[in-house]
Amino acid sequence: MKQAFAIGLVVWAAVLGVACRPQKARLPGPPQDRHAPFNYIGAKGMVVAAHPLAAEAGLAMLKSGGNAVDAAVATAFALNAAEPFASGIGGGGFMVVYQAATKKVTVINFREKAPAATTPAMFRDKGEKQAEWRQERGTAVGVPGMLAGWDYALAKYGTKRLSEAAARAIEIAETGFPVGPTFSQINKDEYEKLLKNAGEGTCYLNGGVPYEPGDVYKNPELAATLRRIGREGIDVFYKGDIAPKIVAAVRAKDGIMSLQDLAAYRPAEVEPLQGTYKGYTIYTPPPPATGGLHILQLLNIAESWPLADWGHNSPAYIHHLSEAMRFIFADKERYDGDPDFVAMPLARILAKDYAKEVRDKIRPDKTAGAYGYGKFDPVQDKKENTTHVGVIDKDGNIVALTQSINDFFGTGIVPEGTGFLLNDHMADFSTDPDSPNAPRPDRRPVSNMGPLIMVKDGRPFLTLGSPGGTRIFPSLGQIIINIVDFGMSLDEAIEAPRFFSYSVDGKVRDLSVEPRLPEPTLAALRALGHKIALKEPYDKYFGGAQGIMILRDKKILLGGADSRRDGVGAGY
Amino acid sequence: MTKKQSVLFLAFFILIAASVLPAQTPPAVFEQPLLVTSAGQSSGDAQIALQLTKKASLTATLSKAGTSKDLENQKTLVLVLGASMKGLGSAGLDTNKEKERIRELVAEAKRKAIPILAMHLGGAQRRGELTDEIINEFLPAAKMAIILRSGNQDGLFTKICKSTDIPLVEVDKSLDAVEPLKKIFKK
Numbered sequence: 001m002k003q004a005f006a007i008g009l010v011v012w013a014a015v016l017g018v019a020c021r022p023q024k025a026r027l028p029g030p031p032q033d034r035h036a037p038f039n040y041i042g043a044k045g046m047v048v049a050a051h052p053l054a055a056e057a058g059l060a061m062l063k064s065g066g067n068a069v070d071a072a073v074a075t076a077f078a079l080n081a082a083e084p085f086a087s088g089i090g091g092g093g094f095m096v097v098y099q100a101a102t103k104k105v106t107v108i109n110f111r112e113k114a115p116a117a118t119t120p121a122m123f124r125d126k127g128e129k130q131a132e133w134r135q136e137r138g139t140a141v142g143v144p145g146m147l148a149g150w151d152y153a154l155a156k157y158g159t160k161r162l163s164e165a166a167a168r169a170i171e172i173a174e175t176g177f178p179v180g181p182t183f184s185q186i187n188k189d190e191y192e193k194l195l196k197n198a199g200e201g202t203c204y205l206n207g208g209v210p211y212e213p214g215d216v217y218k219n220p221e222l223a224a225t226l227r228r229i230g231r232e233g234i235d236v237f238y239k240g241d242i243a244p245k246i247v248a249a250v251r252a253k254d255g256i257m258s259l260q261d262l263a264a265y266r267p268a269e270v271e272p273l274q275g276t277y278k279g280y281t282i283y284t285p286p287p288p289a290t291g292g293l294h295i296l297q298l299l300n301i302a303e304s305w306p307l308a309d310w311g312h313n314s315p316a317y318i319h320h321l322s323e324a325m326r327f328i329f330a331d332k333e334r335y336d337g338d339p340d341f342v343a344m345p346l347a348r349i350l351a352k353d354y355a356k357e358v359r360d361k362i363r364p365d366k367t368a369g370a371y372g373y374g375k376f377d378p379v380q381d382k383k384e385n386t387t388h389v390g391v392i393d394k395d396g397n398i399v400a401l402t403q404s405i406n407d408f409f410g411t412g413i414v415p416e417g418t419g420f421l422l423n424d425h426m427a428d429f430s431t432d433p434d435s436p437n438a439p440r441p442d443r444r445p446v447s448n449m450g451p452l453i454m455v456k457d458g459r460p461f462l463t464l465g466s467p468g469g470t471r472i473f474p475s476l477g478q479i480i481i482n483i484v485d486f487g488m489s490l491d492e493a494i495e496a497p498r499f500f501s502y503s504v505d506g507k508v509r510d511l512s513v514e515p516r517l518p519e520p521t522l523a524a525l526r527a528l529g530h531k532i533a534l535k536e537p538y539d540k541y542f543g544g545a546q547g548i549m550i551l552r553d554k555k556i557l558l559g560g561a562d563s564r565r566d567g568v569g570a571g572y
Numbered sequence: 573m574t575k576k577q578s579v580l581f582l583a584f585f586i587l588i589a590a591s592v593l594p595a596q597t598p599p600a601v602f603e604q605p606l607l608v609t610s611a612g613q614s615s616g617d618a619q620i621a622l623q624l625t626k627k628a629s630l631t632a633t634l635s636k637a638g639t640s641k642d643l644e645n646q647k648t649l650v651l652v653l654g655a656s657m658k659g660l661g662s663a664g665l666d667t668n669k670e671k672e673r674i675r676e677l678v679a680e681a682k683r684k685a686i687p688i689l690a691m692h693l694g695g696a697q698r699r700g701e702l703t704d705e706i707i708n709e710f711l712p713a714a715k716m717a718i719i720l721r722s723g724n725q726d727g728l729f730t731k732i733c734k735s736t737d738i739p740l741v742e743v744d745k746s747l748d749a750v751e752p753l754k755k756i757f758k759k
Contacts, residue, residue: 185697189658191616195623208627209620209746212695213722515701535657536700 030568035538037492039549040559042571044394047075048546048559050086050387050467052568053177054078055561057168058391059570061160068391069097069158070165072399073150075389077169080420081222082177083566084204085186085408086387086467089229089237090246090415090422092145093403094285096272096451097157098460100396105274105283105453110149110267111444112142112425117256118441120433123426130431136193138255140411140424142445144246146403147234149267156269163230170226173419176218179211182540182566187211190409197253197412203419204409222419238262245415249422253413275350277303278484280461284452286346288338291402291450293349294328294473299480300355301328307485313517315524316364318499322511322530323362325474326371326503333504334373337436338443344436367529371503386467387565388451388546392460392557398548400451400463448472454480460550462490466562468543474500475543483549490549490560498542501530514539538564600758601715602687605631606648609638611674612706613659617693618652620746624693625650628753637663637673640680648757649681651710654694655702667702671709678713689756690714690738692729693746695722704728712736716756718749 030038040046045068047058058075066074072095080088087093092112098105126133133139151162158165179187187194187210200208203219211217228236236242243262250257272283275296282299284292301324310316335344348354361368386404405423413422428445430437437446450472451465464479466472475498482493497516502509510533511525522532535541544565549558559569608625610618615636625632632650635642636659643649651674660670681688690711692698711717711732719729721742733740741752 181695181697184695188614188616188620188694188698189656192619195619207747209623210616212720212745213697215745539657541657 035495035563037489037495039489039491040561040569040571042557042559043555044572045071046390046392046548046557046559046569046571047071048390048548048561048567048569049075049079050544050546050561050565050567051079051082052566052570053082053172054389055568055570057172058389059572060168061165062391062393063572066160066393067158067395068393068397068399069153070160071393072389072391072401073154073158073165074168075391076150076401076403077166077226078172079387079389080226081169081172081219083183083387084219084222084421085183085190086405087146087403088405088420089146089225090144090410090420091403091405092142092423092425093149093401094289094447094449094451095149095153096283096285096400096453097153098283098398098453099157103458105272107270107272107285108149108153108267109270109285109289109444110145110152111288111447112145112423113261113265114426114429114439114441114443114445115143115257115261116441117258118439118443120438120440122439123429123431124433134427134431135407135424136197136411138250138253138257138411138413140426141250141255141257141413141422142425143257143261143265144423145265145267147229147237148265151234152267152269161230162233166226166230170223170230173219173223173226176216178214179217180566181213183217184211184213186408190407190412193412194409198414202414204414204421219419221417225418225420238265242415242418245418246422249413249415253411273346273350275300277480279456280484281455282452283455284450286339287336287344287446288444289447289449290332290336291448291472291476292452293346294332295450295452295477295480296350297328297331297355298324298473298477300350300352301358302477302481303352303355304359307481312482312486313497313521315521315528318511318513318521318525319367319528319530320362320364321474321478322499322501323368324358325501326368326508327358327361328473329502329504330371330373330506335436336446338446341440341443342436365528367508369508369529371506371508386449386469387544388465388467390463390465390546390548390559392463392548392550396460398453398460398463400453400465402449402451402465402467404449404467450476452476459552462547462549464545464547466543466545468541470502471500471542474498475545479545479547490547490558494545494547494560494562495538500542512541514542540564600756602689602757603647604757605633605646606650606689606757607638607642607646608632608634608650608652609642609677610636610659611651611653611710612655612703613637613663613665613670614652614654614656614694614698615659615662617654617698620693621650621652621691624746624749624753627747627750628757630753630757637665638677639673640676643677643680643684643686646686649677649686649688651678651688651690651714653690653692653703653707653710654698655700655706671706674706674710678710682713687715688713690717691749692717692719692723693749695720696725699723708732711738714738717741718743718752720744720746
């Protein structure tokens with residue numbers, strides 16, 4: 001009896017102890033409804049990424065004393081383990097770095113390159129089969145730049161070793177994690193490709209079929225590959241014994257990559273492209289990343305329109321912006337290429353008076369129907385020149401990083417025993433051998449990526465980026481307008497309904513919308529001549545944007561992460 | 573134990589047994605060979621269905637946008653229900669054309685007395701307005717349905733199958749569908 005009383009007393013004391021211990025104030029967590037706008041909050045640092053494990057990896061790096069570049073690379077590595085369908089060491093990307101100490105912005109371009117054996121008509125000559133050769137055969141694989149880019153960034157702007165940046169990714173790949181609905185659905189969508197190229201026994205399938213939500217996905221071969229890279233450096237990938245595995249996998253699927261192509265790969269550090277919108281300055285990678293270029297073009301066109309008077313996502317607003325997108329696509333088709341090889345009239349495309357010319361072609365009462373490109377003197381500019389991660393560290397350094405293996409699960413080709421997927425970024429070249437973006441040796445295909453940093457009065461205000469292919473610039477442009485013109489909070493701006501349209505050969509294409517737009521708005525748009533294509537209410541088609549907003553007066557950082565994918569923020 | 577007590581005990585035992593034992597897979601009612609096609613162009617789901625039939629050692633052909641001609645020499649039609657805007661775009665189909673294709677296929681199957689097995693393998697993620705339209709229109713034409721349980725959280729499949737007397741087999745994982753497939757097809 002005494003013993004029971006004593007035990008009871010101890011339990012009661014323990015309960016009281018827990019109950020009376022001073023509780024730390026807790027910030028509210030994300031809402032039950034994953035689509036409800038929610039801003040993650042931080043004071044010192046913040047990481048936003050498309051998977052919680054990746055964001056946590058970046059945050060752990062920040063807390064352990066790493067800077068924004070260290071954290072971005074740790075997050076990027078972790079994404080290879082946790083979100084392998086969207087990016088990884090078999091791909092490439094672009095990183096924008098803001099250094100707080102010097103207030104300098106720089107860009108690291110580690111976009112894939114075309115192998116030396118590339119020829120301009122290599123895809124056109126495949127006729128009706130060209131989509132397969134551009135996306136699923138070995139010819140689809142560009143020389144991966146990811147590791148070279150991360151390594152360059154760490155060596156020049158980071159403080160940690162490659163092995164330290166890869167450590168959390170190795171753990172994730174080894175121990176595994178339950179897949180979410182996004183992974184499962186994409187796995188099902190890309191099943192045929194995986195079955196064909198990776199085979200029934202691949203870790204990207206579960207017993208030969210796609211993963212269901214809750215199934216545990218592990219990739220011990222990727223863990224081993226990353227461990228070797230951490231230990232031996234990136235040469236093991238580009239020149240060591242991983243290189244022949246890559247070449248063998250590519251060639252087994254009729255590809256053209258060689259060991260020399262891999263050994264010759266180098267990333268490039270370049271000056272950012274810059275433009276303004278209503279008092280904000282935007283820094284973004286120059287071509288071959290064209291997302292930023294066309295965001296600036298879109299904002300230039302929209303700058304003089306009475307957007308606030310028209311109202312957010314009103315028929316007039318959507319009509320005018322859609323028409324602007326169609327004219328921009330005409331320029332995109334005509335001029336975009338790798339500026340290391342092709343003269344691009346960047347200054348003219350970005351000029352405010354050219355924006356006015358486009359604006360003048362847009363009629364308020366109907367669609368133009370024909371969308372011609374701007375005619376510029378092609379030599380007036382010198383030949384200079386898909387998942388997103390955003391990081392801010394305690395010193396105010398910022399990284400905006402967009403990286404990809406192109407289509408989900410890339411080509412589906414996995415070099416034997418390595419656990420990583422190879423990209424299909426050769427698909428970003430034009431099939432037209434006369435295009436400035438025709439496939440040619442050593443060139444980088446035009447990319448739609450547009451990671452950016454926005455500055456107000458000389459101080460960083462926002463970093464933003466998104467996957468989404470050709471929808472990147474229209475989606476990021478809409479998010480910026482939502483913030484600047486409609487005063488939305490960051491995540492409200494990200495979650496708001498999106499739309500997209502384009503033109504091909506000057507001909508109008510559908511206006512794709514998220515059906516959260518009300519029917520009267522859609523009816524008004526139909527009356528203006530738009531053919532509406534309804535997508536899902538929160539459709540990955542429109543990207544999966546991530547951003548961080550710096551509210552200096554309140555001394556807080558807001559992280560916004562897109563519920564169209566599994567985006568999250570992690571701050572401290 | 574009185575007679576009344578015995579009856580009550582027996583009823584209680586049956587109730588407990590029924591709740592513990594797995595749902596019975598209906599007997600073999602389908603014949604081979606079978607044509608697998610998508611209803612809604614979620615082509616990955618159709619490919620999964622084909623893979624499951626292979627694992628069940630069945631003779632199957634996949635035609636994602638199959639037409640009446642493809643039913644030649646087939647003895648079962650497998651309709652994999654699930655809409656994908658991406659899949660429709662890749663197949664060069666819009667919603668109306670896709671529905672029309674399935675209507676013709678189902679009508680032809682009916683004319684040829686080919687039974688239909690409906691499958692839904694996309695789970696909760698593959699539910700939505702268009703998928704639901706397809707389920708509502710074409711599930712009642714099936715002789716049996718095999719679905720992922722997660723795609724039936726709102727009971728839509730249960731409701732339609734009950735009202736039309738269609739045996740419904742729910743599985744937790746797509747691989748769990750292999751055993752029922754083995755049982756419902758004649759050797």
